[in-house]
Amino acid sequence: MIKSLKNQLVLALGLLVSVIGVVQGVSSYQLSKTGMNALLDMRLEQVAARLRDGLAESLPKNPARGTQDERDVVAVVWKPGQDVPFRTTEPSLHFPRDAQPGFSGAVVNGEQWRIFTRQEPTMTIQVAQRSSIRREITQEAATQTLWPIAVLLPLVWIAVALVVRRSLRQLNELGAEVQGIDMGHLQPLPTVGVPTEIAPFIHSINTMIERLATSIEKERKFIADAAHELRTPLTALQLQADNLAPHIYPGNQERFQELRQGIARSGKLIAQLLRLARADAPVNGAPLARVDLSDVVTGAVADVLPIALARGMDIGAEKMVTAHVRAVETDIGMAVKNLVSNAVRYTPDGGTIDLYMRRDGDMVWVDVIDDGPGIDETLLPRVFDRFFRANPDVEGSGLGLSIVKAIAARYGGDVTLKNRSDGKSGIVASIGFPVEEVTQNTPAAALNL
Ligand SMILES: Nc1ncnc2c1ncn2[C@@H]1O[C@H](COP(=O)(O)OP(=O)(O)OP(=O)(O)O)[C@@H](O)[C@H]1O
Ligand SMILES: [Mg+2]
Structure with missing residues (x-):
């Protein structure tokens, strides 16, 4: 059972076209064979007619042996009362003189012949042709008629596949759109230009x-x-x-x-x-401002600095980038601060926390990297779930990352949490937002606290 609608359609249409093609091929093959046989018969009749009209007398009495082609058609003329042919183009062949008038078949010298016999008052004319040669000629002609179909059939399959794919493209696009529905931004799917069936x-x-x-x-x-x-x-x-x-x-x-x-x-x-x-809550109606993300980052570091210092931690923001985000400033501040305070909360005393900013296409990212214990890989996919806490020994409500995720989604951004991949233990928490406009890097603006 084929599950893909596209494959089902291609197969059904392709098979239908193939069946039509085969039926058409077989019938044109047969028609061509019949037509060619009729033509060959006509040729025998014409030769007989010319022999009757006086050509018989002009035939040599002892014909020279001709080529195979010339001997393809053999003519024999009998006169009444004579036992040997009056004229023959192939004396070694003896056709049955009493063959019925018209067309008949006979085996002569071990070969099948098609004979046309014409009874005239003054003579009997027989014109014969080898059946094997007739078969060859008719088959060759009939085979020629199959070429167009043989060439067209694969092309039709390709055309069917292309047409079906093109027709179903909108269905695929719809599937992708449905799959891409953002639960944080439930928007109706566009209905303009959609086919009536969909x-x-x-x-x-x-x-x-x-x-x-x-x-x-x-x-x-x-x-x-x-x-x-x-x-x-x-x-x-x-x-x-x-x-x-x-x-x-x-x-x-x-x-x-x-x-x-x-x-x-x-x-x-x-x-x-x-x-x-x-x-x-949806962002509609909220007063949006042009938020300088580097200010937010330094603000978040400043907020946790007293606790971090008290616990002997080294916290710093490096490689700052000038980038603005269109948002409610407190939202962006809360999101970044949640990541920074997680780093402080879950990293043991004396640990190191680094914040980096980077541009990636039209997004600007803040990475918060700590050297704490990290999170068990099996628990990582659940950290954004509400009330989920990977480390119940440390106090917390398990809602911080859900809030960060909701804020990121609210402004078309994203947040990720991974264990460090540089061989050390710890977490890389990254939050990214679409940049409001093109900005330049300020490479020397490194800030160490
Ligand atoms: N930097 C980190 N290092 C280690 N574990 C972390 C880190 N950040 C988050 N986690 C784990 O992820 C869980 C979920 O974090 P989240 O911020 O959502 O909740 P919380 O910190 O427990 O509570 P809240 O932030 O609401 O006060 C935490 O309980 C903790 O186990
Ligand atoms: Mg938290």
Whole structure:
């Protein structure tokens, strides 16, 4: 069973054309053979007619042996009452004199002959031709008729394949478009210039995209509302805990601190959920600015610098590139800062963190490289999943990278996380955005902190 529609069509059409070609070939072969036989018979009749019209007398009595071609047709003339032929072009051959008038066949000297016999009152004329030669001539003529079909059939197969491929190209393009639907940017597929057969299909997909976008937006709004609603009681809880602090017995202090830490963790989780809901929201309507990415990078480094220094880390931004991104500045800042704070959080004390910027086509990338433990390769594909944490020993909500991914998608960018490939352990986290306009490199603008 062939699964490809294209192959099915090519095979079906190709076979159909081939069958037509074969039927046409066989019939023209047969017709040509019949026609050629009729022509050869006519030739025998014409020779007989000329012999009757006086040519017989002019034939030599003892003919010289001719070439094979000349002996292809043999003529014999009998006179009534004579036992030997009056004239013959091949005396060694003895045809049956009493053959029925018209065409007949006979084996003479071990060979099959086709004989035309003409009975006249004054003579009997026989004109004969070897059947083997007739076969050769008719077959050769008939074979000539097969050439055009033999040449055309492969060409027709190629033409069928090309036509089918061309017709299905739009289907392939549609497949690629459907496959390329960005879940972060659900946009309806274009319907302009689409063939009528495919249009209903695209309309269904677009309806589905619309429903999906609505339900994703509902989910996002629910998360945002829930997180927002939870913030108030949690703040109240925090205040009450603060008020209670002086009244806690020294023996209960440790458990009370755990309670406060729990409240603080919940607060962070709610704040991250709110950030994620905002990052997931469509960009429409948000006031976009021309953001200098190198400023964002230095800002992110400056933000984590106190913690990094306190932990004896070496953090620096190198090979800066002047590039601008059209975005909400806080979004880009949050995305880069999440990657930098992950590097700080998951790299042991005294580690090194380097930030690089690079241009790649119309994208500008920020690489954050640490020399921490890296991430198990089997867990790497899941790090962008919500609430996924590869290292549960270190505190975190598992939402940071989901937020980064949502922000990258929001502005047509991308984010990747890989283990280092230079033999050292650690992570290379890269985030890229489309550049707003052509910029130049500032190679000397290296910044070491
Ligand atoms: N630079 C890194 N080195 C090692 N592991 C990392 C690094 N960055 C991320 N990870 C792993 O990926 C997981 C997911 O990271 P993510 O930023 O989404 O969540 P988090 O840091 O746990 O929490 P949050 O950022 O929401 O406070 C982390 O829990 C950690 O295990
Ligand atoms: Mg994080």
